[in-house]
Amino acid sequence: MSDAARPPLYIRIHAADNVAIVANDGGLKAGAEFADGLRLVDNVPQGHKVALVDLAEGEAIRRYDVVIGYALKALPRGSWVHERVMRMPTAPELDGLPIATVRPTALPPLEGYTFEGYRNADGSVGTRNILAITQTVQCVAGVTEFAVQRIKAELLPKYPNVDDVVALEHSSGCGVAIDAPDAIVPIRTLRNISLNPNFGGEVMVVSLGCEKLQPERLLPPGSIPIADQRAGAAPDAALDVVCLQDDAHIGFMSMIDSVMRQAEEHLARLDARKRETVPASELVVGVQCGGSDAFSGVTANPAVGFCTDRLVRAGATVMFSETTEVRDGIDQLTSRASTPEVAEAMIREMAWYDAYLKKGMVDRSANTTPGNKKGGLSNIVEKAMGSIVKSGSAPISGVLAPGEKAAHKGLNKGLIYTATPASDFICGTLQLAAGINLHVFTTGRGTPYGLAEVPVIKVATRSDLARRWHDLMDVNAGRIADGEASIEDVGWELFRLMLDVASGRRKTWAEHWKLHNALVLFTPAPVT
Numbered sequence: 001m002s003d004a005a006r007p008p009l010y011i012r013i014h015a016a017d018n019v020a021i022v023a024n025d026g027g028l029k030a031g032a033e034f035a036d037g038l039r040l041v042d043n044v045p046q047g048h049k050v051a052l053v054d055l056a057e058g059e060a061i062r063r064y065d066v067v068i069g070y071a072l073k074a075l076p077r078g079s080w081v082h083e084r085v086m087r088m089p090t091a092p093e094l095d096g097l098p099i100a101t102v103r104p105t106a107l108p109p110l111e112g113y114t115f116e117g118y119r120n121a122d123g124s125v126g127t128r129n130i131l132a133i134t135q136t137v138q139c140v141a142g143v144t145e146f147a148v149q150r151i152k153a154e155l156l157p158k159y160p161n162v163d164d165v166v167a168l169e170h171s172s173g174c175g176v177a178i179d180a181p182d183a184i185v186p187i188r189t190l191r192n193i194s195l196n197p198n199f200g201g202e203v204m205v206v207s208l209g210c211e212k213l214q215p216e217r218l219l220p221p222g223s224i225p226i227a228d229q230r231a232g233a234a235p236d237a238a239l240d241v242v243c244l245q246d247d248a249h250i251g252f253m254s255m256i257d258s259v260m261r262q263a264e265e266h267l268a269r270l271d272a273r274k275r276e277t278v279p280a281s282e283l284v285v286g287v288q289c290g291g292s293d294a295f296s297g298v299t300a301n302p303a304v305g306f307c308t309d310r311l312v313r314a315g316a317t318v319m320f321s322e323t324t325e326v327r328d329g330i331d332q333l334t335s336r337a338s339t340p341e342v343a344e345a346m347i348r349e350m351a352w353y354d355a356y357l358k359k360g361m362v363d364r365s366a367n368t369t370p371g372n373k374k375g376g377l378s379n380i381v382e383k384a385m386g387s388i389v390k391s392g393s394a395p396i397s398g399v400l401a402p403g404e405k406a407a408h409k410g411l412n413k414g415l416i417y418t419a420t421p422a423s424d425f426i427c428g429t430l431q432l433a434a435g436i437n438l439h440v441f442t443t444g445r446g447t448p449y450g451l452a453e454v455p456v457i458k459v460a461t462r463s464d465l466a467r468r469w470h471d472l473m474d475v476n477a478g479r480i481a482d483g484e485a486s487i488e489d490v491g492w493e494l495f496r497l498m499l500d501v502a503s504g505r506r507k508t509w510a511e512h513w514k515l516h517n518a519l520v521l522f523t524p525a526p527v528t
């Protein structure tokens with residue numbers, strides 16, 4: 001059906017909600033009448049809220065069966081309900097939360113789903129076969145990039161089974177207060193990214209020489225699990241480091257030759273690897289959203305949540321993140337914790353982030369963007385309720401602090417809260433460190449986000465975006481709002497696409513166009 005022919009349609013999430021969102025592309029004019037007789041008294045843009053009943057001044061505004069605000073004035077039925085006519089609730093206290101109170105009914109395991117992956121010596125599985133070059137410090141970024149261009153042009157064609165060569169460029173490594181307690185966050189992030197399953201345990205480092213973050217501090221002896229080390233290497237094999245300040249280097253080309261010589265050894269070993277059939281339980285999927293709108297919590301995120309539940313039933317790992325976007329729903333999450341310890345860890349991460357924001361004299365409400373508001377999200381409470389849906393309904397089985405890696409804490413399977421800022425690039429970077437081998441990203445406003453290190457599947461929340469960005473969006477969840485597909489339909493489509501992408505049978509649009517965002521470290525410690 002063309003959109004012009006589509007009758008006025010609103011979407012209410014929960015029977016107790018007193019607002020709903022307008023579904024029609026382009027929004028609706030005052031006077032538009034819905035099937036149930038509700039008539040708009042204002043023009044209402046697409047994705048924005050309409051009052052379903054007369055709201056008195058001070059009355060609670062409910063969406064997702066949660067209070068997302070209080071009316072600043074009387075709002076008659078049919079009114080446009082937006083951020084300027086609402087007061088935001090305060091964040092829930094972190095004391096007295098329900099702890100592990102939900103006892104979800106055990107669902108049968110989901111069996112029989114597999115993908116073709118690269119099995120690593122430590123048991124993890126890669127979805128791509130990539131040579132990553134770790135850097136201790138930003139100073140070496142230009143040299144490394146020069147070498148990577150030559151490796152791609154001159155060496156990579158000789159090793160056709162290797163997908164790519166990626167320089168792990170970042171902005172840190174020196175000029176930071178490296179002994180400050182919070183400096184461990186970027187250090188362990190870089191360490192754990194170097195050990196991402198997509199890099200096959202072939203760790204090589206380019207170092208400057210005089211930097212604060214020395215190679216042995218970044219990757220101390222023993223930090224690379226023995227099983228991660230290349231086959232045949234002694235357990236105490238020296239880290240493979242090219243140091244630019246080394247006396248042996250005479251001239252720039254000597255540095256480039258060193259990097260290329262070392263890279264070729266790793267390329268040869270990576271090239272010999274073969275994909276093998278592995279169960280879907282080997283997926284480690286990071287989910288996040290960016291450029292969200294009011295449809296995020298109605299279409300794309302529920303479809304991702306549906307997938308999350310199936311992945312957990314299949315024995316896989318799903319990581320959800322974005323602390324400021326779950327903060328207002330912390331009670332929903334602590335109640336879903338599988339143990340009191342998991343709930344306490346989640347509260348600890350929220351409290352740490354509250355303090356971090358307070359030091360900057362803001363709170364979680366600093367999260368929302370002009371685009372979010374234009375897309376109908378009035379405040380962080382409403383945004384959070386739509387964001388949390390990505391986590392589905394499975395019990396939460398573990399918590400990782402920023403930069404931590406699942407395997408190193410003995411957390412391998414199930415739904416894991418991986419604490420990260422909501423910033424798309426920082427969240428993606430920290431999820432890479434946590435060990436994801438696939439990334440799912442939902443967007444309503446539209447972002448061309450992508451990562452060089454893992455495939456990123458992008459899900460559009462609206463058909464209008466999916467149509468315009470037909471060669472950037474991998475899945476159109478907008479069909480749910482159009483009434484053309486159910487959450488289950490899109491969820492299964494996404495699930496199958498994940499297995500195809502993980503197997504290398506399908507490339508995502510971000511891979512096709514090589515759209516790669518930078519690694520952005522979370523650096524809560526001071527810069528010097």
Ligand code: CA
Pocket residue numbers: 288289290322422423424427
């Ligand atoms: Ca995000």
